[in-house]
Amino acid sequence: MDFDYSDDQKFLKEEARKFLAAHCDVGVVRGVLDNADRSFDEKLWKGVAEQGWLGASIPEEHGGLGLGRVELCAIAEELGRAVAPIPFASTVYVLAEGLMAYGSDAQKASILPRIAAGEVIGCLATSEGPGVVGPATLQCRVDGGKLSGTKIPVTDGDVADIALVLASESGRPGLFLVDLKGAGVSRETLKSLDPTRGVAKIVFDGAPAERVGDAGAGFEVVQGVLDRAAVLLAFEQLGGADRCLEMAKEYALGRYAFGRVIAGYQAIKHKLADMYVKNEVARSNAYYGAWALNDGAQELPVAAAAARIAASEAFWFASKENIQVHGGMGFTWDVDCHLYYRRSRQLSLVAGAPKVWKERLVSELEKKNAA
Amino acid sequence: MDFNDSTEEAAYREKARAWLAENAAAHRAKWGELKPNTPEHMAAAKEWQATKASAGYACITWPAAIGGGGGTPIQSVIFGQEETKAGLGYGYFTIGLGMCVPTVMAFSDGETKKRFVSPAVRGDEIWCQLFSEPAGGSDVAALRTRAVKDGDEWVINGQKVWTTGAHYCDYGILLTRTDPDVPKHKGLTMFWIDMKDPAVECRPIHQMSGGREFNEVYFTDLRVKDSQRLGEVGDGWKVALVTLMNERLAVGGSAGPNYREIMKLARELAGATGPSLKDQSFREKLADWYVQSEGLKFTRFRTMTALSRGQTPGPESSIGKIISANQLQELANTAVEMEDQYGILSDPEVAPAEAAFQQSLMWAPGLRIAGGTDEILKNIIAERVLGLPGDVRVDKDVAFKDMPTGR
Numbered sequence: 001m002d003f004d005y006s007d008d009q010k011f012l013k014e015e016a017r018k019f020l021a022a023h024c025d026v027g028v029v030r031g032v033l034d035n036a037d038r039s040f041d042e043k044l045w046k047g048v049a050e051q052g053w054l055g056a057s058i059p060e061e062h063g064g065l066g067l068g069r070v071e072l073c074a075i076a077e078e079l080g081r082a083v084a085p086i087p088f089a090s091t092v093y094v095l096a097e098g099l100m101a102y103g104s105d106a107q108k109a110s111i112l113p114r115i116a117a118g119e120v121i122g123c124l125a126t127s128e129g130p131g132v133v134g135p136a137t138l139q140c141r142v143d144g145g146k147l148s149g150t151k152i153p154v155t156d157g158d159v160a161d162i163a164l165v166l167a168s169e170s171g172r173p174g175l176f177l178v179d180l181k182g183a184g185v186s187r188e189t190l191k192s193l194d195p196t197r198g199v200a201k202i203v204f205d206g207a208p209a210e211r212v213g214d215a216g217a218g219f220e221v222v223q224g225v226l227d228r229a230a231v232l233l234a235f236e237q238l239g240g241a242d243r244c245l246e247m248a249k250e251y252a253l254g255r256y257a258f259g260r261v262i263a264g265y266q267a268i269k270h271k272l273a274d275m276y277v278k279n280e281v282a283r284s285n286a287y288y289g290a291w292a293l294n295d296g297a298q299e300l301p302v303a304a305a306a307a308r309i310a311a312s313e314a315f316w317f318a319s320k321e322n323i324q325v326h327g328g329m330g331f332t333w334d335v336d337c338h339l340y341y342r343r344s345r346q347l348s349l350v351a352g353a354p355k356v357w358k359e360r361l362v363s364e365l366e367k368k369n370a371a
Numbered sequence: 372m373d374f375n376d377s378t379e380e381a382a383y384r385e386k387a388r389a390w391l392a393e394n395a396a397a398h399r400a401k402w403g404e405l406k407p408n409t410p411e412h413m414a415a416a417k418e419w420q421a422t423k424a425s426a427g428y429a430c431i432t433w434p435a436a437i438g439g440g441g442g443t444p445i446q447s448v449i450f451g452q453e454e455t456k457a458g459l460g461y462g463y464f465t466i467g468l469g470m471c472v473p474t475v476m477a478f479s480d481g482e483t484k485k486r487f488v489s490p491a492v493r494g495d496e497i498w499c500q501l502f503s504e505p506a507g508g509s510d511v512a513a514l515r516t517r518a519v520k521d522g523d524e525w526v527i528n529g530q531k532v533w534t535t536g537a538h539y540c541d542y543g544i545l546l547t548r549t550d551p552d553v554p555k556h557k558g559l560t561m562f563w564i565d566m567k568d569p570a571v572e573c574r575p576i577h578q579m580s581g582g583r584e585f586n587e588v589y590f591t592d593l594r595v596k597d598s599q600r601l602g603e604v605g606d607g608w609k610v611a612l613v614t615l616m617n618e619r620l621a622v623g624g625s626a627g628p629n630y631r632e633i634m635k636l637a638r639e640l641a642g643a644t645g646p647s648l649k650d651q652s653f654r655e656k657l658a659d660w661y662v663q664s665e666g667l668k669f670t671r672f673r674t675m676t677a678l679s680r681g682q683t684p685g686p687e688s689s690i691g692k693i694i695s696a697n698q699l700q701e702l703a704n705t706a707v708e709m710e711d712q713y714g715i716l717s718d719p720e721v722a723p724a725e726a727a728f729q730q731s732l733m734w735a736p737g738l739r740i741a742g743g744t745d746e747i748l749k750n751i752i753a754e755r756v757l758g759l760p761g762d763v764r765v766d767k768d769v770a771f772k773d774m775p776t777g778r
């Protein structure tokens with residue numbers, strides 16, 4: 001039984017925390033939040049690239065560090081704690097992991113080294129409007145290797161160099177690699193509920209598109225990409241949820257009302273205990289996801305869904321109750337609670353809302369029990 | 372990050388499985404026929420306990436010299452998992468072996484240990500925990516049962532309540548008040564007692580679930596020797612804390628149907644617009660239960676990891692009971708509601724499949740109270756895990772006899 005980080009992984013995690021404490025304090029986050037024309041922090045991005053994190057799990061032959069996925073999970077947890085304002089998830093969890101799972105040798109060889117070097121930002125473009133995108137509603141089309149249609153919103157789409165785009169080809173869905181700096185692409189930055197992460201509307205008009213994964217298997221491929229990303233996102237969510245609990249605790253221990261610290265009042269104590277319970281349930285499910293991701297286990301779809309559902313719930317609860325514990329201060333722009341509240345919503349929605357994952361989990365359980 | 376067994380763990384599991392395969396089947400066949408809480412059921416439980424003890428599978432972490440298995444905590448967990456998989460496991464010994472006897476071992480002389488430990492391990496003698504009283508449940512230290520010194524003996528008068536198994540137990544550990552003139556935690560003393568003493572009267576309580584597992588216990592001039600004292604006079608709270616700490620480790624997994632059973636039911640039951648399993652609101656609940664049950668399972672794996680690394684799990688294990696007890700209640704209620712009007716039935720002859728959910732529905736309230744209520748467990752997490760201050764204590768420096776008591 002070895003269901004925890006190893007000593008080496010703990011060391012890596014501590015180093016990541018130290019690096020982020022030094023290079024991603026809340027001033028860095030607010031630098032992006034308060035500045036409408038910046039949607040990530042370039043200096044932090046470079047620093048993260050120098051640490052090797054962008055290529056942590058990319059094989060050495062493609063310029064990465066060749067570490068396992070659990071190491072990447074440890075880094076993700078710290079990035080979540082720091083609400084790091086960088087397009088790490090889109091680039092690493094989606095583009096790099098997606099290419100490693102489904103890309104051709106040529107696609108891997110050309111893009112992975114550039115990701116590891118910090119030269120390329122990625123994004124995933126599936127949504128085409130309000131609601132869940134499905135086979136019946138998919139509008140973006142690829143004809144003769146050229147993509148046309150509109151994707152909205154695309155997280156990090158305003159700054160990304162390369163997109164993975166869900167589109168139909170000869171009436172069958174596929175996932176396509178598109179160079180956003182190339183011809184036939186126009187984009188517009190939009191406001192988002194978490195301004196520390198950019199979003200865009202991207203209009204494709206005959207943009208060259210190259211398929212990733214099998215023809216017609218777009219939904220399966222995108223789901224596979226999302227399963228991988230979900231595990232890593234769960235660790236970011238967990239890191240954020242843990243930080244919320246810590247913030248709430250620190251504040252409650254210092255704030256006096258009716259002659260004593262509010263941390264002594266049971267309504268507050270039980271709230272924090274509830275946060276703790278949800279965070280631990282999320283941590284345990286996330287560990288299972290990490291194991292499944294790292295080992296390429298067939299349990300991944302179920303493990304990823306469970307990790308995502310638990311982490312979304314934990315971060316949502318912790319981020320909203322953290323504000324409550326802070327009282328009026330918690331509702332101000334100057335106190336950091338809202339950074340986590342925003343990020344909790346952003347992370348819950350970016351790879352599909354919890355409702356969608358719950359449905360996926362139950363259908364997987366149905367399949368398992370039918371067999 | 373791997374929950375597979377290490378080589379040694381796998382070897383132990385293999386051995387345990389082989390032993391269970393050889394020994395459990397005959398026993399289970401017999402056991403399955405018996406109604407719980409009957410003398411025959413108890414006899415079968417004792418027989419199984421003795422069989423385990425002979426093979427070193429009872430009290431695995433205790434030294435072999437006193438009847439235990441001489442093993443490690445992780446081996447104990449592994450055997451427990453295999454025993455559950457084999458469809459066995461009796462509740463009769465949990466309180467005694469999990470809480471009472473360890474307290475006796477920690478606070479009694481060598482002779483007492485020698486006399487009691489092995490028979491308890493073999494299941495020959497069963498123990499109960501006499502802590503709760505009408506005036507002290509969550510607030511155990513508010514108890515009133517008096518013990519007064521008389522020469523080399525103590526004379527005990529008072530009443531306990533909610534004592535699980537008192538009616539079939541042979542011995543018990545009893546927390547008493549020996550000094551009402553000091554604050555409540557300071558005037559307590561612990562003893563072990565013979566439950567068959569004529570001065571001990573046991574009246575089973577009818578539970579809302581229909582069962583009669585717990586009791587009121589009355590003491591009328593019960594005389595115990597000073598050598599039956601566990602720990603020093605006035606140190607009873609310290610002794611009780613050792614018992615309660617063990618309680619957290621002993622009360623573990625949820626008993627009762629989980630997401631699998633309700634999923635099966637939902638597949639078969641008609642809902643308003645098709646099979647209940649296709650109902651969207653049910654599917655979302657099902658996902659939540661799955662995530663919670665699995666989260667709890669993996670939390671236990673994390674505890675096991677701590678054990679394998681030689682660490683001791685702390686008060687964080689309290690989360691287990693909060694989650695499982697509440698989930699059992701919600702899940703059972705959803706099952707009953709899903710059955711619509713038929714959910715009113717609880718006759719096992721007419722509706723055998725539903726009976727398990729009905730039973731859980733009626734048992735879950737007790738589960739949320741026994742071994743620490745939800746509220747007390749949250750206090751434990753808040754104070755001992757998160758380090759938040761204790762509640763305001765108006766009784767801290769007041770002599771017990773001057774404390775406000777209400778009813």
Ligand SMILES: Cc1cc2nc3c(=O)[nH]c(=O)nc-3n(C[C@H](O)[C@H](O)[C@H](O)COP(=O)(O)OP(=O)(O)OC[C@H]3O[C@@H](n4cnc5c(N)ncnc54)[C@H](O)[C@@H]3O)c2cc1C
Pocket residue numbers: 266466499500501502503504505507508509510532533534535536585737738740741742743744745746747750762
């Ligand atoms: C099935 C079952 C088996 C049991 N077996 C045993 C046994 O073998 N031996 C034994 O000694 N006892 C046993 N008990 C007793 C059990 O430990 C107590 O019932 C439990 O500790 C609660 O105490 P109480 O019933 O007096 O409730 P109370 O303490 O009166 O609690 C009433 C309500 O007040 C709340 N409350 C109390 N104090 C606080 C506080 N500080 N903060 C917030 N809320 C508070 C409680 O959470 C609860 O909601 C058993 C109980 C059950 C249900």
